[in-house]
Amino acid sequence: MSMLLEGIRILDWTVWQQGPVATALLGDLGAEVIKIEDRAGGDPGRGLQRARGISTLLAGGRNFYFEYNNHNKKSLALDLKKEKGREIIYRLVKKADVFVQNFRKGVATRLGMDYATLSQYNPKIIYATASGYGLKGPDSEKPAMDYQGLARSGIMTAIGEPEMPPLGMAGGITDQMGAIMLAYGVLAALLARERLGIGQEVDVSHLGSMVTLQGLNVAASLLVGKVLPRMPRAQADNPLWNHYQCKDGRWIALAHLQADKYWADFCRALGIEELEKDSRFENMTKREENSQELISILDKTFATRTYEEWEKILQEKGDFIFAKIQEVSDLASDPQVVENEYITDFNHPVLGKIKMVGSAVRYSRTPATIRLPAPELGEHTNEVLREMGEYSEEEITQLRKEGVI
Template identity: 55%
Template structure:
């Protein structure tokens, strides 16, 4: 099995690369952010991680094929290919439509209730009302914005998309009137889809993160008890755990 930067074929197959370059060449950096921003680098080394994940995926698939068909395979996964695969939905959409999906300004989102808003304490709330027509009346009631429910500018998904420049500032102003804890309570009581926009330091206090051991405590031989990232999957009969430190 081989991990490469740009794939096993082509004129640059032997050229070296790093995470930064994988994010750049795959189109990822040009796809995130708002229209007037320069290309943005993800805070996490996502290309390195995706390359490793896809290499492991390929190895497991090859081992399964060997056991079933008795044939071995050479496996290669690259930073470039893995990052393109990560974006397959948006890239396929662009290829099929014949035009590149543009960056979108927050003020011009196609669905203003599938967006994020800043609260009075500086924290952010992300709304997940993808089926906005289904939840629009309940949302307006919960936000005490009943007058918007039957406003012809916002009466359905299409009109809210057309008039997002008008709706987004209204919602920004409303969310800015209360701290995030109050909005969490309001939105939970209304049974609407939402979540907090966490920072890295917020994760350790997120009850879902801790309940599922997505961040777990580990007794490090040199550092003592530390918190570190756990496993994103659970196995019923063979629970996963962090058992040893990284090799030095």
Template identity: 60%
Template sequence: MGGPLDGIRIIDWTIWQQGPVATQMLADLGAEVIKIEERERGDPGRGLTAAAGSATVKGGRNFYFEANNKHKKSIALDLKRPEGREIVHRLAACSDVFVQNFRKGVAQRLGLGYADLAPLNPRIIYASASGYGPEGPDSGEPSFDYLGQARSGIMNAVGSGTTTPTYIYGGIADQMGAIMLAYGVLAALFARERTGIGQEVDASHLGSMMALQGLNVVARTILGSEFPRITRANAYNPLWNHYRCADDKWISLAMLQPDRYWKDFCEVIGKPELIEDPRFTANARGWNAAALIVILDEVFAARPRDEWMRILKSRGDFIYTVVNSVSDLPDDPQVRANEYIVEYDHPALGNLTLLGMPVKLSKTPGEPRGHAPEFGEHTELVMTELLGYSWDDVARLREANVI
């Protein structure tokens, strides 16, 4: 069985990461995605040269573009030419969703704004990925992932024991912006099923990253202050902390109700004397947390992590797990069991390990396996089979450098 969006057609006029990932997520759910690329150079993501060392993989393929554009069909157009815009208008008339992530005003100047496309198809969902939202003094400013992290406050929320802003690699503002844009498109499609009308959707770096940090933001708005950037050495609850083990691997504890576990925990780690230690009673433990963390550091450093995992599993009902690196994830048995990564036989690159579906649907699961298109690979197919252009039309437009 296919995905829940089988039969939905999406026009993807996006570049880099935030927009492309949103449409790829929808493609994973079964939507047909037709990616419009600039006729001469294509999505600039195709040319990214540095990512985790090098972005180029076998045969000159680009890791970054492959990661963000699975399943899609690519058509290459010169949108500065009226004939190129006419092709997009004809696509919009027979599609469900139009997605773009260019600076405010670009689409309108080219005749590809919502006001231009909605008369052609009143049911169309017009989705925009922006930096700072559709309104306000900075709504027209350009943004990349780095600026999304900077403006949203997260660079001053992550990291511990420092006042220096910390950037998180991997494009998380782009990823979160993509998730929220896809969420908005799904909501708009559902609303259209009930009302029959299309609408505009906007998801920004700023709004999406604020949503990601929702509890921290609301702590500021309701309580007056955000969560502090504390170090693990002075965490108020030592049973909500992480510890280095003898093999230099880390274990994380997450016992939010420490009194519930305190007696059993002390016995299991071989420190029963801590149970009645006046420094660490329920009322005093938080005030003396730093001293307790020093003790627990010594305890956990005495055994390798696997041994601690076995001890905690077999001798109590504790809440804990390993601290992974990103490099650990592909081999994590829990990741494999849930197919959060999947194997795919790429037609050009051979076997690849790709991100799987983060959400499980039992009847319409979707399909995360797929590959990105060659530049302009589907231009003629889309024009002739979907839009009704003749082969003479295609030849004329190609000769005129429109496609």
């Protein structure tokens, strides 16, 4: 079966997470992704052994961080500080569709890997850059990691409850969001090239991506001069848009934005019929005015049954909008996740049969797939030079002797 980006070649000169995840997403859609790595040590993500106090290590000297970020790729290891190393890239760029990099501003230019240079070899190349703060402005040259994206974007003060300090988020959320936007940008640029016959630069940053992620809150700040405030759970303005702990310790999340529509059925389902016409709670305005009192009642009510019991009741007695609050570790056994292949099985040549994060986008005729594990450092150097670069075996041997590859 054909794939969406089948025939598209991507040169991936990225490290850590933001850039690598973007190209992995494009690889899932069928692109041939060639990861360009320093021959001396490769992507530093290869060496990450611990994250938030837990080991990242897998069998065969691998780690889950690099494995997730770099599946569906080939690895080309070389020394870009050597002229012949750069010449390899210039030769490959002629046959590539996309070049992606996420190094600090100025690094690509110093090494002759910038858009101005590479576009001389291929004017239709899509040159994508992932940065911390964008390529313009006073902070464009500053170094940045995922944490700075969280900090600068304001999201650390938007999550949690009012009296909490700024809160971090696990999993490289800024990197993930930046990666998604970078893949989005590359796809749009490929379409523009197909329609208009032009190559161009694509610039995506942590900061810009996190502004997009928080679009509604940022719009509130811009248009009404206020941000959506942190809200204490015990004082939520809409008690039917809140979460409650059940008897078994599990939590249930309610999401009834049009709460009046559900109020009568909700009271009957929970066995609190006497509250339906109670003057304190009879409409949304009253419930907001007396939210703390109602939430206290609902806390006690939900604590009388397990989540499974409440799930059965709410499904039988109305068309309620609710879900259980899960741990990340619950996702692999969630039937919706499994059925939609958001987590998928993969036969790994070293790790055996494992589960991997699948694609969130479903295509009926050109499905996304995981076809390759993360590569060993330089695993495909000879193959790429021979097949794409058209180097002879003698030339490849000489490049290896000279320490270029």
